[in-house]
Amino acid sequence: MADFAPIAGKPLALAEDLHLVLAPNPSPMTYLGTNTYILGRDTLAIIDPGPDDPNHLAAVEAAIAGRPVSHILLTHSHLDHSPLAATLRDRLAAPTYAFGDSRAGRSAVMQQLAEEGLAGGGEGIDHRFSPDRALRDGDVLSGAWGEITALHTPGHIGNHLCYVWNDAIFTGDHVMGWASSLVSPPDGDLSDFMASCTKLQGHDARIYYPGHGAPVMQPAARLAWLIAHRKTREMQIISTLTEKPATPAQITSAVYHDLAHGLAQAAERNVFAHLVDLYTRGIVSAAPQLATGATFALRE
Numbered sequence: 470m471a472d473f474a475p476i477a478g479k480p481l482a483l484a485e486d487l488h489l490v491l492a493p494n495p496s497p498m499t500y501l502g503t504n505t506y507i508l509g510r511d512t513l514a515i516i517d518p519g520p521d522d523p524n525h526l527a528a529v530e531a532a533i534a535g536r537p538v539s540h541i542l543l544t545h546s547h548l549d550h551s552p553l554a555a556t557l558r559d560r561l562a563a564p565t566y567a568f569g570d571s572r573a574g575r576s577a578v579m580q581q582l583a584e585e586g587l588a589g590g591g592e593g594i595d596h597r598f599s600p601d602r603a604l605r606d607g608d609v610l611s612g613a614w615g616e617i618t619a620l621h622t623p624g625h626i627g628n629h630l631c632y633v634w635n636d637a638i639f640t641g642d643h644v645m646g647w648a649s650s651l652v653s654p655p656d657g658d659l660s661d662f663m664a665s666c667t668k669l670q671g672h673d674a675r676i677y678y679p680g681h682g683a684p685v686m687q688p689a690a691r692l693a694w695l696i697a698h699r700k701t702r703e704m705q706i707i708s709t710l711t712e713k714p715a716t717p718a719q720i721t722s723a724v725y726h727d728l729a730h731g732l733a734q735a736a737e738r739n740v741f742a743h744l745v746d747l748y749t750r751g752i753v754s755a756a757p758q759l760a761t762g763a764t765f766a767l768r769e
Contacts (some may be wrong), residue, residue, distance in 0.1 A: 473683035477502055478528035483684065484637075486510050486614060490532050492519040492723045495550055500647050500681040503549045506639060507532055508518055509614035514540040515563075517680060518553035518651060526553060530560070539612045543567035543600065544641025544680060545629040548593035558601065566610070567600035567628060568619075574627030578749055578759075584653040587761065594626075594656060622669065624662025625650045628633060636675040642668065644691055647682035649698055654737035654761075659699070659746040666696050682727050690751075699743075706743050707767065710753065714766035717741045 475481045477493040505525070506516040507759040513536050519525050538561045543551050546567065554565045568574055571594045574585070604610075606621035618633040625642045632639040642650050644663060652659050669694055677685035685691050705724040709715060714724070721737040728736055744765050747753040755763040 475501065475504075478524060480507070480528075480532040482503045483678070487676075487678075488532060490519075490525070490528050492522060492525045492549070493524075494520050494522065498651070498735070499549050499706050501586055502681070502736075504678070504680055505529055506678060508634065511536060513538045513718070514542060514610075514612055514614050514617070515639070516542045517544055517550045517555065518557050520549050521552035522557070523559075524621075526556060529553070529557065533561070537561075538612060538646045540617075542610075542617070542630075542632060543598075543613060544631065544639065544643075546571045546595040546598040546643070547626065548595050550641070551595045551598045554598065555748075564601040566602050566604050566619075567598070568605075568621055568630050569603050569628050570595055570599045571626070571628065571656070574621065574623045574629070575655070576623070576661055578626065578628065578745060579655040579658050582759070584746075585760070587655045597608035620668065620672070622665035624658060624665045626656045627658065627661070629665075631669065633672060633674070638669070638672065638674045638677050638688070639679075640669075640685070641680045642678045644677055644680040644685060644688070644695065646677075646685045646691060649695055651735055651739065652740055652742040653735065654745055657738075657742055660744040660749060662742075663696065663699060663746075666692055683714060691766070700718040703743055705745070706747070707738065707752070710765060710767045714756075714764045717744060717761055719745075720765070 475491040477491045480488045480490050488507045490505045503519040505519045508514040541563050558565050604619040606691050608619045610617045610631045620631045622629050622631045652662050674688045677688045709720050709723045717737050717740045721740045725736045753765045
């Protein structure tokens with residue numbers, strides 16, 4: 470969508486019964502800011518309330534304009550998506566829905582890394598978030614705005630959901646048009662991310678509405694690009710390790726060039742996510758143990 474130019478706080482009509490309210494939180498990780506979606510005409514549903522910001526709260530309430538809200542849906546519990554949910558729930562008397570709290574859906578290897586002390590990086594985890602009602606893969610919600618089907622799509626974070634609505638999918642931070650999704654262990658898992666991409670390929674959609682940036686007008690092509698991008702990065706990492714064993718920091722320096730300011734840590738976490746995936750597949754070893762400071766080598 471070439472003319473996508475939302476103004477923070479001002480509702481933008483995207484389709485019949487669908488509006489976007491952009492949060493005022495632009496950054497290298499959030500692009501223009503978080504997209505809060507409002508579905509419906511008389512009775513509403515909200516997807517991703519956004520950060521705990523009084524200006525954004527006022528803008529969302531103004532867009533609601535006193536209409537009842539039946540559902541508050543979360544794609545995931547990063548600090549740029551979920552903190553406003555509790556406030557809106559209390560003000561609107563509407564329950565919150567998500568896959569679970571910020572530890573829900575975490576893979577076994579990521580649970581192990583977390584227990585060993587690895588902390589999250591990137592957008593920040595909303596540790597206080599817990600939904601009123603937990604959704605599982607395939608659950609269907611109904612309202613005046615139609616039907617929404619929840620798809621569990623871990624990868625960016627274990628509790629990530631996408632939502633199918635008519636011929637559209639709200640993809641949160643899993644698929645965006647402006648950048649590839651951050652996968653930052655122990656919350657993000659690349660093996661899960663790739664499986665979730667394949668899962669989305671099984672759902673024919675006309676358009677994706679992401680958590681940041683413009684609608685994705687060619688979903689199939691974007692998914693194919695994301696998968697190819699990750700496979701290319703994997704090949705670059707393996708090529709680097711072909712020369713000699715290396716740490717995630719050393720590999721990052723070798724495979725990333727001209728990184729934008731403030732994205733070095735995210736890039737290193739993405740590399741580490743690839744290394745964890747390669748480790749679990751038996752392609753690389755880690756010494757002395759699997760960790761961000763480990764030295765990785767190709768297995769013979």
